[in-house]
Each structure stands twice: as C-alpha cells, then as structure tokens.
Amino acid sequence: MTLARTAAVPTLDPGIAWDALVIGGGATGAGLLRDLARRGMRTLLVDRSDLGTGTSGRYHGLLHSGGRYVARDRDAARECIVENRIVRRIASFAVEDTGGYFVATPDDPDDYVDAFPALCAASDVDCEEVDVTEVLRRNPTLNPRIRRAFAVPDAAVEPWALIEGNVADAAELGSLALPYHRVVGFDRSGERLLAARVADVRSGTEYRVMAGQVVSAAGAWGGQVAALAGAKLTMAPGKGTMLVFNQRMTDAVINRCHMASDGDIMVPVGTVAILGTTDIHVADPDHWQITRAEVDELLDEGEKLFPQLRRMRLLRAYGGVRPLYDPSETGTESREVTRAHVVLDHAPRDGISNFTSIVGGKLTTYRLMAQDTADAVARKAGVTERATTAQEPVPDPHGDGKGRYHWLGGRLAAHEADGGGDAALLCECELVTRSQLEEVLDRRWPCSLDDVRRLTRLGMGPCQGGFCTFRAAGAVADHAARATSDPIAIGDMTEQAMADFLRERQRGTQPIAHGRQLQEAVMTAGFHWGTLGLGSLVGTSPGSDAQR
Amino acid sequence: MPSADVAVIGAGLAGLLTAVRLAENGARVVVLSEGNGALHWAGGPIDLGFRPGARTAAAVVGQLARRRAHPYAVLGADVAPALDWFQRLTGDLGLPHAGSLSGGFGALPTGIGGIRPVSIVPEAQAATLQPWAPGERLVIAGHAGYKDFWPRAVASSLARPEVWGGFSRPDRVVGVALDWPGLRERRNLNALRIAEHFDDPDWRAAALDVTARGVASTGSGPVRVGLPAVLGLRDHPRVLEDAIQRFGAPVIELPLVPPGIPGIRLHDVLRAKLRALGGRILIGERVARVEVTEATVTAVATEAATREVLTRVGALVLATGGVAGGGLVGDPDGAIREMVLGLPTDGPPIERWLHGDPLNPASLPIAGAGIRTDEALRPVDPRRPARGPLFGNVRVVGSLLAGQQWMIDRSGDGVALASAWRAAASLAGTTASATRSSRTTEAVR
Numbered sequence: 001m002t003l004a005r006t007a008a009v010p011t012l013d014p015g016i017a018w019d020a021l022v023i024g025g026g027a028t029g030a031g032l033l034r035d036l037a038r039r040g041m042r043t044l045l046v047d048r049s050d051l052g053t054g055t056s057g058r059y060h061g062l063l064h065s066g067g068r069y070v071a072r073d074r075d076a077a078r079e080c081i082v083e084n085r086i087v088r089r090i091a092s093f094a095v096e097d098t099g100g101y102f103v104a105t106p107d108d109p110d111d112y113v114d115a116f117p118a119l120c121a122a123s124d125v126d127c128e129e130v131d132v133t134e135v136l137r138r139n140p141t142l143n144p145r146i147r148r149a150f151a152v153p154d155a156a157v158e159p160w161a162l163i164e165g166n167v168a169d170a171a172e173l174g175s176l177a178l179p180y181h182r183v184v185g186f187d188r189s190g191e192r193l194l195a196a197r198v199a200d201v202r203s204g205t206e207y208r209v210m211a212g213q214v215v216s217a218a219g220a221w222g223g224q225v226a227a228l229a230g231a232k233l234t235m236a237p238g239k240g241t242m243l244v245f246n247q248r249m250t251d252a253v254i255n256r257c258h259m260a261s262d263g264d265i266m267v268p269v270g271t272v273a274i275l276g277t278t279d280i281h282v283a284d285p286d287h288w289q290i291t292r293a294e295v296d297e298l299l300d301e302g303e304k305l306f307p308q309l310r311r312m313r314l315l316r317a318y319g320g321v322r323p324l325y326d327p328s329e330t331g332t333e334s335r336e337v338t339r340a341h342v343v344l345d346h347a348p349r350d351g352i353s354n355f356t357s358i359v360g361g362k363l364t365t366y367r368l369m370a371q372d373t374a375d376a377v378a379r380k381a382g383v384t385e386r387a388t389t390a391q392e393p394v395p396d397p398h399g400d401g402k403g404r405y406h407w408l409g410g411r412l413a414a415h416e417a418d419g420g421g422d423a424a425l426l427c428e429c430e431l432v433t434r435s436q437l438e439e440v441l442d443r444r445w446p447c448s449l450d451d452v453r454r455l456t457r458l459g460m461g462p463c464q465g466g467f468c469t470f471r472a473a474g475a476v477a478d479h480a481a482r483a484t485s486d487p488i489a490i491g492d493m494t495e496q497a498m499a500d501f502l503r504e505r506q507r508g509t510q511p512i513a514h515g516r517q518l519q520e521a522v523m524t525a526g527f528h529w530g531t532l533g534l535g536s537l538v539g540t541s542p543g544s545d546a547q548r
Numbered sequence: 549m550p551s552a553d554v555a556v557i558g559a560g561l562a563g564l565l566t567a568v569r570l571a572e573n574g575a576r577v578v579v580l581s582e583g584n585g586a587l588h589w590a591g592g593p594i595d596l597g598f599r600p601g602a603r604t605a606a607a608v609v610g611q612l613a614r615r616r617a618h619p620y621a622v623l624g625a626d627v628a629p630a631l632d633w634f635q636r637l638t639g640d641l642g643l644p645h646a647g648s649l650s651g652g653f654g655a656l657p658t659g660i661g662g663i664r665p666v667s668i669v670p671e672a673q674a675a676t677l678q679p680w681a682p683g684e685r686l687v688i689a690g691h692a693g694y695k696d697f698w699p700r701a702v703a704s705s706l707a708r709p710e711v712w713g714g715f716s717r718p719d720r721v722v723g724v725a726l727d728w729p730g731l732r733e734r735r736n737l738n739a740l741r742i743a744e745h746f747d748d749p750d751w752r753a754a755a756l757d758v759t760a761r762g763v764a765s766t767g768s769g770p771v772r773v774g775l776p777a778v779l780g781l782r783d784h785p786r787v788l789e790d791a792i793q794r795f796g797a798p799v800i801e802l803p804l805v806p807p808g809i810p811g812i813r814l815h816d817v818l819r820a821k822l823r824a825l826g827g828r829i830l831i832g833e834r835v836a837r838v839e840v841t842e843a844t845v846t847a848v849a850t851e852a853a854t855r856e857v858l859t860r861v862g863a864l865v866l867a868t869g870g871v872a873g874g875g876l877v878g879d880p881d882g883a884i885r886e887m888v889l890g891l892p893t894d895g896p897p898i899e900r901w902l903h904g905d906p907l908n909p910a911s912l913p914i915a916g917a918g919i920r921t922d923e924a925l926r927p928v929d930p931r932r933p934a935r936g937p938l939f940g941n942v943r944v945v946g947s948l949l950a951g952q953q954w955m956i957d958r959s960g961d962g963v964a965l966a967s968a969w970r971a972a973a974s975l976a977g978t979t980a981s982a983t984r985s986s987r988t989t990e991a992v993r
Contacts, residue, residue, distance in 0.1 A: 292898060292899055296880075299880070310880045423736060424693065424695050424736050424737075425695075425736055426695055434695065467805055467806075470659070470660045470696075470805055471695045471696065471698075471805075473660070473698075473701065474695070474697075474698025474701040475698070476701075477698060477700060477701030477704055477705075478698065478700060478701065481700060481704075487703065487704040487707035487708075487721075488704075488707060488708055490700075490701070490704035491661065491704040491705040491706075491707055491708045491711075492708070494661070494701055494704065494705060495661075495705060498660070499907055502906065502907060503905070503906055503907045506906035506907075507906050509902065509906075510902040510903065510906065510911075513878070513901060513902050514878045514879060514880045514898075515877060515878065515879070515880070518871060518877075518878045518901065518902075518914065519871055519872060519874060519877070521902060521912070522870070522871045522872040522912055522914060522915050523589070523872040523873075525909065525911075525912050525915070525955060526589070526872050526915070526954075526955060527589055527591075527805070527806055529909040529955040529956075530591075530595070530664075530954070530955055530958070530960070531589065531590065531591040531658070531664075531803045531806075531808065532591075532658045532659065532660045532662060532664070532803060532804075532805070533656070533658045533660075533662035533663050533664030534660065534662060535662070535909060536662040536663045536664065536711050536712075536713055537660070537661065537662045537705065537711065538907050
C-alpha cells in the first residue's frame with residue numbers, strides 16, 4: 001500500500017503574515033483551507049490534535065444521498081444530493097460507491113413508505129424502487145420480512161483521505177495545515193483580531209500568528225474558540241454513538257424507510273460495518289461516556305434490519321459529537337435542531353470585524369460549507385475570486401489512482417505486494433507491516449500511535465491493539481532514539497505511546513463486550529497485566545487524553 | 549464404548565496437573581480439550597500471589613485465604629504441598645522451577661520493558677530471585693528485526709529506576725540488537741521458529757557467539773544477559789546450559805507477547821508425563837453434551853470433525869477456564885454461562901464486566917467470575933450454597949473457580965496447583981461408572 005505523499009509535518013514560521021487563519025482541522029476546515037488558497041488567500045490551518053480527530057473522524061462514514069432528510073428537511077436533502085454528486089466527482093478516491101437502500105421493515109409505517117419516492121423526487125434525490133427479493137438475495141443477513149426497498153446513491157466516504165487531499169491541494173498553493181497546534185488566545189485591538197496565540201502542544205512553544213481574517217471551523221468546539229476571541233456562541237453539541245462490527249454484513253448502505261432515528265443505518269466501511277447512531281445532547285464535547293444501555297438500544301433497533309446482529313462480533317463502540325447549532329442559542333436538547341450549516345459573522349454579533357464561525361452541517365456537505373464560509377471571508381477581505389472547488393478535482397493523497405471499491409482480498413493483495421509472507425507483520429488483524437509503520441513515523445514524527453492508526457488501520461481489528469501496540473511501541477523507541485540518546489527520555493516517550501494507544505483502543509470495548517470480544521478483552525488484559533507486567537509501566541499513568 | 553475413571557476437560561495448567569496427579573494415583577484419565585490450553589500463553593513464572601509491599605508469597609496466600617470469596621479460603625492449606633509436588637515433578641521432567649513460598653520476591657524483566665514480581669520461576673529466570681550486586685549490569689540482547697522483542701526499547705524502559713518498583717535492580721541496563729544467523733531474510737519471525745532454531749546445536753553455537761560478542765561490547769564487570777524467551781523448545785535445558793557457559797554469566801529469559809515458549813515447554817512435559825502414566829490427551833475435542841443420572845455425570849460426548857465419541861466416565865473435572873479460557877461466556881443480556889454443564893455462575897452485573905480506566909487491572913471485574921464450590925471443589929449454587937453440591941462426581945479447578953482477581957492478586961497459578969491437588973485427592977479411588985440409564989445435558993453453546 002502506498003501511503004500519503006504529503007511532506008513531513010512542517011514547522012511554523014512566525015515571520016509570515018497570513019491572509020487567513022482557520023481553526024479546526026476537520027473536513028470543513030480542510031475544505032476551507034483549500035477554498036481560500038484557491039482564491040489566492042495564503043492560509044494557515046491549526047488543530048489542537050491531529051487532522052480529522054474530531055467529529056470528521058468519528059462519524060459513521062456515510063456520504064448522504066439526502067434520503068434520510070427528505071421528510072424532515074427538504075433543503076438539507078437537496079444540499080446532500082448536490083454535494084454527493086460533487087464529492088463523487090472531485091474526490092472519487094475517498095468514496096466507495098456502495099450504493100444504498102431504504103428498506104421497509106414490518107416496523108416502518110406504510111404511509112411513510114408509500115410517500116418516500118415522492119418525497120425523494122421533491123428533493124431531487126435519485127430513488128428507484130427495486131425488487132426486494134434481489135436485495136435480500138444480495139444481503140442474506142437482512143431481515144427477510146423486509147417488504148419493499150428503494151435504491152439511492154448513498155456511499156461510504158473515507159474522511160482522512162479526503163482531508164489529506166484538501167490539505168495537499170492547498171499546500172501546493174503555499175497554504176499550510178499544522179496539527180497539534182492549539183489556539184490559546186488572541187491579541188485584539190478594538191474591533192480587530194490582530195494575531196492569534198498558538199501553542200505547539202508537543203513542545204509547549206507558543207507562537208504569535210498574524211492573520212488578516214480568522215475563521216473558526218472548530219465545529220462542536222466552536223463556542224470555546226469564540227470565547228477566546230471574546231465572542232459569544234452557544235453550540236448544542238449532540239453525541240452520536242456508533243457500533244463497529246467485525247464484518248461487512250452488507251455491501252450497500254442500509255437505511256430504515258421511516259423518519260430518521262436512532263440505530264437505523266448500517267454503513268459498510270472498509271473491512272467493517274458501522275451501525276449508527278444515537279443523538280444525545282452533551283454539555284461538553286470533550287467529556288461524555290457511552291453506556292451499555294445506549295448500546296442495547298442501538299442493537300434493539302439494529303436487529304430490525306439485521307435480526308442476527310447480536311450474534312455478530314462487535315469490535316467496539318465509539319462516539320462523535322455533532323456540531324449542532326440552534327439559532328435561538330438556548331441550549332436545546334433535541335434531534336429537531338437543524339443539520340443545516342450557518343455562517344456567523346462576528347462583526348454584527350460581537351463587534352469583531354475579522355472573525356467568522358462556521359457551525360452546524362455534516363461531512364457530506366463539507367465543501368459547500370467551506371464555500372459559503374469562504375465567500376463571506378473573501379468578501380470581508382476584499383477578495384473577488386470565485387470558488388472553484390466544485391469543479392477542480394482534489395488530489396488523491398494515496399496516489400494510486402485506483403477506485404476505492406472494497407474487496408475482501410484487497411488488503412491481502414497489498415500485503416503480498418509488500419513482500420507477502422516475508423513482510424514483518426506488526427498488526428496481524430489489519431495486515432500492517434513494519435515498513436508501513438516506519439514510513440508513517442518517518443513522515444509524521446512526532447506523532448501518536450493513534451495518528452498512525454488513522455493512516456494504516458493499526459489496531460483496528462479484533463484484538464484492538466492487544467498485540468500490535470507493543471510492537472509499534474518498539475518501533476517508536478527506535479525512532480525516538482534518532483533524536484536523543486537519553487534512555488530515560490526514550491523510555492518515557494515509548495511508554496506514553498503505549499499507554500495512550502491501549503487506553504484509547506480498549507475504552508471502546510468496554511460498553512459492548514460480550515461473547516468472543518469479551519473473551520478477547522479478558523485474555524488480552526491477562527497477558528498484559530500478568531505475563532508482561534504492564535502494571536509496572538502504566539499502572540498509575542494519568543493518561544494524556546483520558547476522555548477523547 | 550470407551551471409558552475413563554476421570555475425564556478432565558481443559559488442558560491448561562490446572563487440567564494437566566489434575567490429570568497427572570490422578571494418573572500418579574492409578575486412575576485411568578482422559579484429558580479432552582477444545583484448544584491447546586492457556587499454557588501456550590504463559591511466560592514462565594508460577595504466580596502464587598503478590599501484593600505491593602509483601603515480603604513472601606506465603607504471607608499473601610495467608611491473607612487471601614482469609615478472604616471468604618477467594619478460592620484460597622478453601623485451598624490455602626494445599627498451596628504448600630501442591631507446590632512441593634509441582635517442583636519435584638517438573639524437576640524430574642527436566643524443567644526445574646526455583647524459588648519457594650517463603651523465599652521472597654524478585655523482579656523479572658519482560659519483553660515490553662516492564663517487570664513482574666516473581667517467587668517461583670523456571671531455571672531460565674532463576675537469576676531474578678538473586679539480588680543484584682553493586683555495579684552489576686543487565687544486557688538486553690536479541691535479534692534486530694524480530695517484532696516481539698526490541699532490545700533497545702526494552703533496555704530504555706528498564707533504565708528507569710521507577711519501573712523496578714522498589715525491587716533490587718541492576719546498576720545499568722544496555723540494549724544490543726544483534727544479527728542472529730540466517731534470520732535476516734525471515735522478517736516475519738515468531739517465537740516458535742526462533743526456539744526451533746535454538747534446538748539446532750550448530751545454529752545455536754553461532755547465535756550464542758554473536759550474542760556473546762554483543763554482550764562483551766557493552767563493557768566488563770559483573771553482568772546478567774536478558775534474552776527473549778525463545779531459548780529452545782525440546783532441548784531447552786541444553787540451550788540454557790550452553791548459553792550460560794558461553795556468556796560466563798547468568799541468563800534471564802524475558803516473557804513475550806504470546807505464544808509463550810516457557811508455557812509451551814511446561815505443557816509439553818506435563819503431556820508427555822501423563823501419557824507415560826497411561827493417561828490419554830485429546831486436543832481438538834469439543835464437549836458436545838454430557839450424560840447425567842441423578843446428579844452424577846456418567847458420560848461425556850465429544851465432537852471432532854463430524855464424529856461424536858461417547859466416553860463413559862466415573863468423574864468429571866472442569867478445567868475449562870473462566871471468561872478468558874472460554875469456560876464461561878458472557879451473553880449480551882448479561883447472563884454468564886458455564887459451557888459444559890450449564891452450572892450457575894457467580895459474577896458481576898453486565899454494567900461492571902469491564903468498568904473504569906482500562907489502564908488499570910481493576911477495570912475487569914468479569915475476570916473474577918466463576919463457579920462456587922464446596923471444600924471438595926464440587927460445584928454449588930452460589931445463591932444457595934448450603935444446599936450442597938449440584939453434582940457429586942464433578943470437580944472444578946483452576947481459573948473457573950470464582951473470586952480470583954488474578955490480574956491483581958496474581959494468585960492464578962497457585963489456585964491451579966492447589967485445586968489440582970485437592971481435586972485429585974478428593975477423587976481418589978473413583979472408577980468408571982457402570983450406570984446405563986441417563987439423562988443428557990447438551991453442552992451449553
């Protein structure tokens with residue numbers, strides 16, 4: 001497998017005065033970086049963590065056809081289908097064209113099912129009723145009592161490749177994305193933000209970044225960023241919980257044909273399938289938990305689509321926080337809060353002339369969100385260039401130019417090409433080799449094993465890092481030894497990498513474990529704490545990101 | 549129909565020891581196991597019990613025995629005689645274990661650069677029971693490119709005094725990554741392949757030469773050599789002797805991510821011993837159902853491929869392990885099922901199966917789930933223990949016994965030894981039953 005060709009993480013030159021600063025490295029921020037760069041604005045993007053680690057990297061992987069919104073929010077549905085077609089065209093490398101179905105289970109009301117084709121037509125969402133026996137034949141684990149099925153152009157989209165591609169395009173034009181750089185404050189003079197104070201979270205070094213325009217694309221964290229600038233913005237973050245199954249029980253996206261709700265969508269993503277989702281208001285996007293009760297509710301609903309769901313192996317649960325925005329800003333707690341995006345100009349709101357926030361929205365419409373925001377920012381900056389992002393293709397960061405249809409033997413074929421049985425496999429579950437890991441470390445150092453995971457799928461299989469963590473930590477130690485000969489520093493760095501990764505991986509198992517996955521968790525913990533004496537290393541370590 | 553005086557289900561430490569002990573006492577024993585058993589995951593040490601600050605394993609065993617919920621409450625007194633027997637047995641089998649209940653703890657470095665407290669260890673780890681001398685260094689040596697052992701990473705981690713947690717420790721830790729002969733092109737090496745290489749005298753001599761030069765390059769003075777636990781499988785005693793002689797220094801085998809070569813060695817010699825005593829051991833045999841007459845197990849049906857084999861038995865020993873071993877299964881509805889007889893289990897509610905910071909061994913209360921028994925290790929209903937045993941001729945041994953937090957109290961092997969000893973004693977004189985009429989219990993799958 002060829003990995004991204006972007007250069008090593010660059011460092012910040014404090015001498016540069018940027019045309020714009022984008023805060024938040026999710027899909028929207030990356031799209032905005034690209035859009036502004038293409039309008040000739042030299043832009044810097046910063047994120048407190050790695051790119052795509054917030055909501056963009058923690059959703060179910062669906063490229064919406066719009067079918068889920070046709071009844072509740074016709075405008076959102078229309079936006080989805082338009083952007084769906086654009087993303088397929090400009091970033092085909094990130095899209096697996098699985099197609100999707102809306103299926104009528106015995107629990108779904110007849111009147112909704114009957115109205116569905118017309119609702120789709122009214123929003124321009126392509127929809128065609130198909131032979132239900134054929135759908136059941138192709139997806140034998142589906143509920144055999146499903147009575148009707150409608151095909152829609154749903155797809156799976158890989159967020160990290162999409163983000164990397166957008167960033168790479170902007171980089172060609174002199175713009176820059178810096179992970180692990182957190183905005184800690186602003187210098188303000190009257191109505192203008194003069195500079196942002198940005199801290200490199202790994203070295204602790206603080207920089208002053210001069211920028212003409214400041215844009216917050218911090219999503220659910222938008223309120224926190226606004227507060228740093230002295231502006232007031234109340235988000236209504238909604239946590240969505242998703243369950244990862246160790247198999248693709250379907251090769252197409254499957255939706256319930258009813259008013260969209262919890263646990264009613266299954267998305268095949270790479271080697272796994274993801275059941276989504278819940279929607280629970282949370283006060284703080286960094287502090288929340290996933291409970292067994294929530295998992296049970298998801299499974300109860302999911303069983304209406306796949307009756308054998310509880311017998312299929314669950315790998316983990318994870319959650320993402322939707323950047324929902326209630327225009328009344330009253331802190332509402334409802335699924336009814338709009339999914340639409342809003343560009344907020346902080347000049348009239350808060351008396352800050354060069355500060356803009358983008359809130360709400362969803363990954364499918366990331367490009368449109370970026371375009372609408374860039375329109376507003378360009379207007380403020382007196383830039384007249386128009387957006388070109390709907391026409392110009394995003395460069396493929398993986399560079400292999402191949403379509404991204406998942407096939408069962410794909411990873412094995414890539415592994416064979418990399419030396420096959422002779423390649424040192426560090427992660428047997430996901431076929432990640434030593435050379436792949438070292439390539440990422442070379443390119444992204446210093447980085448966490450979780451960053452490595454997003455690029456390689458390290459630790460994402462059944463053992464959830466139980467074996468490969470220690471091997472990867474060994475490679476981290478060898479890498480750290482290039483920069484320092486102090487064994488204590490190397491030991492500390494290696495231990496931190498190990499602890500962070502194990503904690504992050506295993507936390508996902510806790511609310512879902514039963515059957516084989518429970519056995520795996522206890523067996524793995526047994527040799528960690530027993531055989532390998534893990535307690536002497538991490539037993540009391542506080543953990544650097546305990547709640548993410 | 550084949551028959552056995554006792555059928556033991558499970559081929560981990562507890563199952564094999566129970567079978568060997570019974571066979572020594574003259575019983576006709578058959579061991580039935582779905583897989584190879586948990587010893588294939590073991591790194592060498594025999595854990596009898598530990599807690600920070602404890603001076604001897606005996607003290608910890610005594611403390612745990614005073615906890616009503618711990619298996620030692622029933623078995624504590626058997627730990628000493630069982631250990632004595634185990635050490636004589638393994639010594640006779642060429643795999644002697646050093647240490648004692650009252651001899652104190654040492655710190656065994658591990659393949660991830662941590663340490664684990666040990667009191668009973670195989671010969672290849674015995675040096676860890678001796679305190680380190682002033683100026684003595686530990687050289688961590690291994691093959692560069694072997695994914696389960698990164699010598700420099702291990703040494704860097706062990707160079708930090710706090711990792712040793714107050715135990716005696718070396719003055720200095722140095723890592724050397726070597727080029728063991730002929731392995732460079734074999735990138736996907738595993739412990740078994742390297743152990744088999746060490747069994748070959750010529751390869752071994754060359755690899756030990758390379759290693760000795762690597763050790764010498766780290767300086768002079770007193771030294772111990774830490775190597776990955778791959779020093780031979782069949783010829784391990786010879787490999788160890790050669791290594792010590794070649795280095796002129798004590799050797800320490802560091803436990804690795806599974807498979808665990810030291811555990812496989814123990815499994816192999818116990819299995820050979822059982823066969824020598826006339827016992828049978830069948831790996832790959834899944835128990836499909838059990839026949840029961842009036843609270844007595846009369847026969848066990850196993851499945852291998854498509855064939856079912858019914859074995860008439862006089863008694864049944866459950867050594868199937870807890871949740872980790874597959875003897876218990878946690879269902880999505882919160883039930884914890886025992887897989888052979890459907891015995892009632894004792895364990896935490898589902899919300900607490902895995903709970904709290906995952907980087908704390910206390911986050912796995914489910915590991916303590918298991919079966920409650922009477923003093924003879926016959927299963928009882930945990931909610932109605934006073935009603936007595938549910939089956940007269942069934943014994944429960946090893947980690948299937950409820951109430952062990954073995955990741956925290958490190959008593960797992962001690963429970964295996966003592967319960968094997970107790971079960972074998974209480975089944976003395978059992979013979980295959982002649983009962984014909986019986987009720988069948990499907991194995992709970």
